[in-house]
Amino acid sequence: xxxxxxxxxxxxxxxNRKKEEEYLRLLESVVTNATDAIIITEATSLALPxxxxxYVNDAFCKMTGYSKEEILGYxxxxxxxxxTDKNELAILRTALEKxxxxxxxxxxxRKTGEEYWVSMAIAPIVDKNGTIxxxxxxxxxxxSQKSSLLFIENQNKTLREIAWKQSHLVRAPLARILGLINLxxxxxxxxxxxxxxxxxxxxxxxxxxxxxRE
Numbered sequence: 668x669x670x671x672x673x674x675x676x677x678x679x680x681x682x683n684r685k686k687e688e689e690y691l692r693l694l695e696s697v698v699t700n701a702t703d704a705i706i707i708t709e710a711t712s713l714a715l716p717x718x719x720x721x722y723v724n725d726a727f728c729k730m731t732g733y734s735k736e737e738i739l740g741y742x743x744x745x746x747x748x749x750x751t752d753k754n755e756l757a758i759l760r761t762a763l764e765k766x767x768x769x770x771x772x773x774x775x776x777r778k779t780g781e782e783y784w785v786s787m788a789i790a791p792i793v794d795k796n797g798t799i800x801x802x803x804x805x806x807x808x809x810x811s812q813k814s815s816l817l818f819i820e821n822q823n824k825t826l827r828e829i830a831w832k833q834s835h836l837v838r839a840p841l842a843r844i845l846g847l848i849n850l851x852x853x854x855x856x857x858x859x860x861x862x863x864x865x866x867x868x869x870x871x872x873x874x875x876x877x878x879x880r881e
Contacts, residue, residue: 704806710799717742732778746775840875
């Protein structure tokens, strides 16, 4: 407003800017305190050495053993190793080249060299012109889940092997019982012979019962 002494005073509404700043602080707090690891890389070429990491949160450092100072400027490929599935990585690369989000599960390596399974959800970040500016990756350590699944699979394999062996053990006495019953139904067989056959049936039945109990 113009003042009497010639000084003009102007007011500018900065409510929207304040709201944006509060929103950005909220996002920063969420990302920093997230329990899942978060990585942001430059959108440079996917060829070697790969996109450079420009941000990681505390959960990433806890999961991998690398400090922020040790990992910034390097490619996420630093975490890969001999058992990292190349087919999964190829799926990821194809998705990113198409500007599509992707989820994969691979083995990565901590700073100590220890293997761990990680579930990764990666997406390109694009500007209003559709140009990719960054890559965002949200990662979760699923080693314990994978270990549990592997244990169940091994246990099921063992149970299948036991069931196969036992089924063969059961078939032998069962076949004898059926054969002896057919002989006993033969009208030409005398009572004395039937008693002998019945004794064999009981023996085979006992063997079958022991096998089932085992």
